[in-house]
Amino acid sequence: xxxxxxxxxxxxxxxxxxxxxxxxxxxxxxxxxxxxxxxxxxxxxxxxxxxxxxxxxxxxxxxxxxxxxxxxxxxxxxxxxxxxxxxxxxxxxxxxxxxxxxxxxxxxxxxxxxxxxxxxxxxxxxxxxxxxxxxxxxxxxxxxxxxxxxxxxxxxxxxxxxxxxxxxxxxxxxxxxxxxxxxxxxxxxxxxxxxxxxxxxxxxxxxxxxxxxxxxxxxxxxxx
Numbered sequence: 001x002x003x004x005x006x007x008x009x010x011x012x013x014x015x016x017x018x019x020x021x022x023x024x025x026x027x028x029x030x031x032x033x034x035x036x037x038x039x040x041x042x043x044x045x046x047x048x049x050x051x052x053x054x055x056x057x058x059x060x061x062x063x064x065x066x067x068x069x070x071x072x073x074x075x076x077x078x079x080x081x082x083x084x085x086x087x088x089x090x091x092x093x094x095x096x097x098x099x100x101x102x103x104x105x106x107x108x109x110x111x112x113x114x115x116x117x118x119x120x121x122x123x124x125x126x127x128x129x130x131x132x133x134x135x136x137x138x139x140x141x142x143x144x145x146x147x148x149x150x151x152x153x154x155x156x157x158x159x160x161x162x163x164x165x166x167x168x169x170x171x172x173x174x175x176x177x178x179x180x181x182x183x184x185x186x187x188x189x190x191x192x193x194x195x196x197x198x199x200x201x202x203x204x205x206x207x208x209x210x211x212x213x214x215x216x217x218x219x220x221x222x223x224x
Contacts, residue, residue, distance in 0.1 A: 036116045036129065039063045046073040046085040049196060049203075050222045053077070064118060069131040072118060080212035081205050082120055083219075088200045089131040090170050090177065091138070096193065097152045099137050106143040107167035110175040121208055122187045126179040135170035138193070142166055144186050151220040156194045158220040162186040168202070180204065190219035 042060040050058060061074040061082075070087040077083060091099075109115055115126040144163035151158040166180040166189075180189075190205040205219040 036064055036066050039065055043071055043073040043085075045087075046201075047075075049085065049201065052222045052224075058083075064116065064127075066116070066127075066129065068129065069127075072125075072127060074118065074120075076208060077205075080207065080209045081214065081218075082208040083203060083205050084118060084120070084125060085201060085203045086127075086178075088202055090134055091136070091200045093198075094136050094138060094200060096154050096195065097157045100157060100193070101137065101139050103139070103141045104143070104147070105141050106165050107141045107176060107179060109179055113175050115179070120206065122184065122206065122210075123180050123182045125204075126176075126181070128175060128177045132170050132174055132177055135174075137170060139169045139172055139174075140167065148216055150190075150217045155196075156192070156220055156223065158193075158217065159191045160188070160214075160216040161191075162188050166191060166204075178202070188214040190214065190217075192219045192223070194220075194223050196223075 039062065040060075041063055043063050047058065047060065057078045059076040059078065061076055063074070064072040066072075070089050072084060072086045075083040075085070094100075109126055110128075114129045116129055118125040118127070142159070142161060142163060143165040144161045147159060147161040149157075150160050163180070164182050164186050166178075167176045168178040169176045187207055189207075190203075192201075192203045192205070194201055194203075203219060205214070207214055
């Protein structure tokens with residue numbers, strides 16, 4: 001009886017070990033498919049987008065380098081904020097603000113696609129591992145409250161709200177390209193779309209400390 005129990009226990013342990021390594025293999029395949037690696041190198045193109053911030057106050061964090069799209073850069077601001085910046089490859093001369101359509105609802109990742117994850121203190125950003133095909137329109141969803149359109153002109157559009165989720169796609173029924181989802185209670189953030197040197201950029205500024213106070217127009221003032 002004791003011998004049989006030992007054999008059964010051994011078989012269970014072997015099955016668990018096999019399951020663990022199989023899971024790691026599957027995760028490895030997803031990471032390879034996503035084609036991303038994390039670097040502590042500064043993306044100078046993004047760093048130079050905010051000349052009004054003293055260099056000592058804009059601290060590069062990590063850069064997420066992707067095989068099939070422009071990288072994502074993360075920064076810490078000594079004022080108590082975190083900043084994520086990316087160049088949007090999928091947009092062809094989108095007219096601001098006319099090229100933006102907004103809905104107030106909660107969005108979820110497109111289940112048939114693979115997403116990379118940037119893990120901030122209070123939210124996660126999921127970004128599609130490839131750039132969707134070119135478009136001249138942006139479809140945005142916000143889930144939160146106190147939505148304010150702070151700046152709205154032909155080169156800069158900025159929103160402020162306490163958000164639970166945010167999503168960006170380039171066709172009404174296309175895959176979500178970028179999704180931000182708050183881990184707990186809603187947090188304040190600035191969402192910025194702006195043009196510079198014929199390129200379209202997206203940036204999100206959020207609190208890095210639960211006690212930080214974020215002005216409505218903080219981010220847009222930094223790129224003027």
